Amino acid sequence: MNKSKYSTAHTLPIKRMKALLFAACLLSTCCTWAQDISKKKSPGGRKISADLFGLFFEDINYAADGGLYAELVQNRSFEYAPGDRRDWHPFSFWQYITPGYSYGTVSVETSSPIHPNNPHYLVLNAEHVGDSGVGIRNQGFGKIPVRAGDGYNLSLFAKRMSGAPVSLQVSIEGKNGKMLAQHVFEIAASEWKQYNCSLVPSETDDSATLVVLATSKGKLALDVISLFPQKTFKNRANGLRADLAQLLADIHPKFIRFPGGCLVHGDGLGNMYRWKNTIGPIEERLEQRNIWGYHQTMGLGYYEYFQFCEDIGAKPLPVLPAAVSCQNSGGTWRIGSTGQQALPMDSMQSYIQEVLDLVEWANGPATSFWGSKRVAAGHPAPFNLQYIGIGNEDKITPEFQQRFEMIYQAVKAKHPEITIVGTVGPFPEGEDFSKGWEIAKSLSLPVVDEHYYSKPEWFVSNQYRYDTYKRNATRVYIGEYASWGNTVKNAIAEALYMISLERNGDVVAMASYAPLLAKNGFTQWKPDMIYFDNTRVSPSVNYYVQQLFSTNQGDTYFDNVVKYETADSLFAGGCVQDKRTGDIILKLVNAGSTVKKVNANLSKFGNIVSNADCTILQGDPAAINSMDKPNAVVPVRSTLEVKKDLRYEAPPMSLTVIRIKTRKP
Template sequence: MSTLRSCVAALLLAAAALPAKAQQGSAGKRISPDLFGIFFEDINYAADGGLYAELVQNRSFEYNPSDHGGWHPLTSWDYLHEGYAMGSISVESAAPLHANNPHYVQLRVESPFQKGLGLRNAGFDGIPLKAGEKYDFSLFARTKSGAAMPLLVQLRDAKGAVLAETTLSAQGAGWQPYRATLAPTAAAPDASLVVLAIAKGVVDLDMVSLFPQKTFHNHPNGLRADLAQVVADLQPKFVRFPGGCLAHGDGLDNLYDWKKTIGPVEQRVAQRNIWNYHQTAGLGYFEYFQFCEDVEAKPLPVVAAGVSCQNSGGSWKIGGTGQQCVPLADMAAYTQDVLDLIEYANGPATSAWGARRAAAGHPAPFNLQYIGIGNEDKQTPEFRERFRLIYEAVRAKYPNIEVIGTVGPSPKGEDYDQGWAFANQLRVPLVDEHYYEKPQWFLANNQRYDGYDRQKSKVYLGEYASWGNTLFNALAEAAYMTSLERNGDVVRLASYAPLLAKENHTQWNPDLIYFNNSTVVPTANYYVQQLFGQNQGDEYFGGVTALTSNVAPTDSAVVSSCVRDAKTGDVILKLVNPGGKGQVVGVNLARFKGLTTNASLSVLTSARNASNTFATPRMVLPSVSPFKAGKTFAYTVAPYSLAVIRVKGKR
C-alpha cells in the first residue's frame, strides 16, 4: 500500500511539475472540429434490407442474373393461385411505368374462384411487423379492360394467418398509384405481403412497396428508425457516402451516377451492386443529404474520378489491371455532372439543380463543404489526367469546396507514395488514406502522423479498422484515435469502415454495427467510436497527463489525449489501457480557467477478447458515473479499458 501511495504522490508531483509553458493560460493547438465522422457504403446489405426502410424485396421486378447468380425478375416473389383460381403470370417490358424501370408483372385472371390469383413477397428474410404500428402500402397498377380490378392486399404471418388486409380498386388503362394503410393485429418477425387479383381480367403491377410509418424523423421513403438512431448516436461530424468501391463501380457501366438516384423512386435507375447484390437507389442522394441534416453532420459525397475500380471484373486476381477510363471526349460532360452535384447541394432553388432539390421538398441548400474525387484508385497516368480535369473545374467554379483526393488502399506502397506526390503537386486540400491492419499495428504506429508536413495536403483517414471486433481490437483503435486527436491539425477527418452489416448477408468483416430485422448489435468498436464522437473537441493540449511509462505504445502502455470543447468550455480526457494491468495516471488541469469540479466518467471495459454478438449483444458496454475532478488528481486506468473523463467548464 505504501508503494502505491508513493507512486500516486510521484505522479501528482510530476503532473504539477509539467513545464511552465504547458501550464500557462488555456491556449491549445487548434484541431479539426470535424474530426470523427462515419463512412456509409452499401455493402453487407447496408441499404436495401438495412438502413433503407423498404420492407419489400425486388419491389419493381428488376432483379437479374448480373446482380447475383440465379436471380431473375421474380426473385423473392411467390406466385399464388389460391383455392381454384386459374390464370397466369408473366414479366413484361413493352409499356413500362417509366423507361428507367422497365419491368413489371402482368396477372391474367381467367377464374378468381374463391380466393384469387396474385403474388406474395417475404421481404428481406421475412417482413418484421410490430403490433400497434401502421404500415404504408403502395403500388402502381393498370387494367387491360374497362372493368375495375379489385385487389386484395394482406399481411400474413408465417403460418398464413391474416394480420391485416384491405381492398383496392385498380381501374384505367394508364398507370396509377394506389395506397393504403395496414395495421397488423399481432406482431410477426417473418410476415409476408400478399396482393391478390380477385376478379376476372388482366392487371399490370409495379413498384409494390411497404414501409413502416415510423421511419427515422418520419420521412416518407425514409430510413429504418432503430438502425438510423444507433448510427445517429455516434454523433458524427460528417457522413461519407455512397461508399468506397461502390462509388467507382465494377466497370464504367457500373459507376455510381448520383443523377440516377434522385427524383420519384419509380423513375430512379436500379443497378447491380459491386458487392454481388442489387441496389434499388431508393436510398439515393436526396436521402443521404437529408440524413446528414437529421443527424447534424456535414455531407461528404464521393464520386468516381472518371475511372472505374482497378479491380473491375475480378482483375484483382491478376494485379488490379481492370481500371477503365471515361473517354477524354466524354470528360467535359462527366465533369459537369460533378459540378451539377455541388449545385444540387448548395445552389439556390432558382438554379437548375437547386430546383430539383426544392422539388423534392428541400428548398434550402444542404451546405456542402467537402467532396471526394476517387477511391483507392491505381495511380495511373489516365487516372491522374481525369482527376486533374475534375479537380481544376471544381476549384475554378466552387473555390470554397474542399476536394479530397486519394492515395490508394494501404498505409504505404507505390500508390500511396505516388498519390501523395500528386496531391501535393496539385495542392489538393485533403487526401483519403485507407488501411486495415492487425491491432498491434495500430498500437505500434501511434506516432504515424506526428511527422507529417503541416504545410502540405491534410489527411482524411476515410477507412480504417483493426481485424476484429473484440474489446482488444477496439482499444487498439482507441489508442490510435488519441493520436488522431493529437494530430488533429493535419488529420482533418477520420471514419471507421465499414459501418453496417446484416446477419447472413455480410461480404466484409469486421464492421461497426451488425443487425438483422429485429435486432441491432453495436460492437465494442462502435462504443469506442461513440465515446470519441460524443466527446470531440476543437483544441488539443499536450502535457496534461503524466503516464507510468514514456516508452512507445505497446500492448501494455497507456496512451492518452486531452481536448477542449470551445463551445461548452468542457475539458475531455481520454485514457486508453490496452494491457492487462491497471496503471495510475497523474492529471494536471491547472492551466484551464473556469473549470468546475463536476465531471462525468465513462468507462468501456471487459475481458480482453470479449465481443458483442447476436447471442451476447451486451457483453461490452460503457458505464457512466459522476466524477469529481480537481486541479490535479490521479486516476487508475483499469486493465483493458477506455476511460473518458469530461470535466465541466464555463462558457
C-alpha cells in the first residue's frame, strides 16, 4: 500500500470535517445572532380589535329627513299626521296657491292610493287656471337651497281624474318669486304613473321653493313629489347629502351602527322600527312617527344604510328591537319607568323569522327569496353582514330576557357566522346594567352594548374602567358615549378616555360617539358630533378627536412605551402599531393646564424614519366650534423630528398624534 496515498486519503476528510464544523458553528452563531435581532425587531404587543372605532347613526335632531337624506321636499307623500305632532296633518308644509286670478280646490284623499303602505295622496281640481294656474307650494325643510347650474331630479306620481289631459308645470322659484327652473308634464294616464325631469336653476338661492301648478283645467291626483340634488354622495339615486356624508367618510369608521338608538324599539309596539318596511321603492315604504317627535319617510332605509357602509368601507351593524318597546313609551321618560311593552309570545316565531330574513336579505344568494329583493334593488353581491345588535338600552325585565334569549338562540343556531351584540341597559351601572351582564355571562354572548353620557370629570376618573374587565370573555361595544358638551374640555376628556379604550382593545371591541348629527334649530338632544343647516356644516371639536383616533387606529397596543415625569390623571399616552403599514402611532392627551414632558422609548421597533407626521388638536378649555365659526378649533399638522428616545412636550388641553414610519430591514 502506498503510504502517501493512504495519508492523503485520510487527511482530506479530516480537513473537510473541520471546515464543516467551523461552518456549523458559524451558522449556529449567525442563527442565534439573527434570532436576537429578530426578537429586538419583533416587539410583541397586545392585539386589539380591528373594528375599534366607528359611527352610530340615529334619526334624531332631523338627522335623516332634512339632514343626511338628501330629499329637499318635506312631507312629499302627504303622510304627516297629528300623531307625529299635534298641529301636523297630511297637508303640512304645503301651501295651496291660486296665482293670477285662478281658483279650484285641493284635498287629501285615501280611496285609491299608489300602495297600501302609502295611503294619502293629493287631489287637485283646477276649475279656472287664470294666467298662471292652480297648485301647491312646498318650502322644504326650512326652505330649499339650490345652486346655479346644478341639476335637481324632480319626480312625482300623478293620474288624471277628469276627461282631458292636464298640463302640470313644476318649477323652482327663488325667494322673490323669480322662476329659476321649470318643466311641463302632460298628465294623460288615468292610472298612477311616475313622471321625471331634471331642473337646472339659473341662480343660486338658499331660500327657494318648489311649485306645482295645473296650467290647464282639469282634475288630477298627485303623490310622492320629490326633489333631489343630482350631486348626492357618490351620485347615488335616492342618496345622501354630499357634504354631510363626506364628513362621515372622512372619519374612516370601521363600522356604522344604525338606525338607532331609542328609535329602534320605538314608542310602543306599533312604533318599533321594522326593517322590511324600509326597503323597496320609496312609494311602497311604510312611513311612521319618529319617537323623537317628528316623522320618518323611510327614504333612508336599510338598503341605503347598507349601501353607505359599503361606499365608505365600514361594516354594517344594524340594531333590531328585542321584541320589546322602549321602557319610556308613552312619554314616561324617567329612571325606572315601566312603559315597556312586549310582543305576545304567539308572535315571537314570526318576529324571529323577521330577524333571520334580514341575514338572508343582506348575505343570501340571488336565488333566495330575500336575497332576490336585494338584487332587484340593484345590489347583486352580498353585503357581507357580520354583526347584528338585538335591543337598545332596554330595561332588563323577565319579558325582555325571555324574548332576547329566543332571538339569540335562533340566530346562533342558523347563522353561527353572525356576531350578536346584546345590551346592558342605558347606564354604566345599576340594576339593568348588572342584570344585562348576568344574561351576557350566562349565554356567553360575544359582545354587549354599554352606554353612558356624563360630565368630562367622569371620563377622567373612569379611564381605568376596562383595565379590570375579564379577558377572553364577553367583549364590550360602547355604542353611545359622550361628555356633556362640545367644548375643547369635553373633547379632550373623551380623548383621554379613548386612550384607555385602545389600551383595552382586547376587551373593548367597538366604540362610537353619540349622537352623530344635529340640525340647527331642530335639535332634541345635545351634545352632538356634527351640527348643520341647509347649506353649512360645523364639525365639533369632538368630531376631530374621533377622526384622529379612527384614522390612526392600530391593531397592536404596546405597554410601557410612553412615560412621563409625574403621574397625573389628566395625562394619558398610548402606543399602537399598524402592522399593515408598519407605522408606529403615539397618542398623547394632556387635559391639564400646564405642559407635560413625555418620553417615548421606541428602541423595540427597529428602524424608524426620523421625519414623523405630528397632528395637534388644542384650544382654550371653553373654546367651541359653531355654525358661524366652524373652524375655531381644528387639528394642525406638522413634521416632527423623532429619535429612538423621543422627548416631547405635550401642550395643555391638547391631543397630539405622532405617526412614525418604519424602514424594512
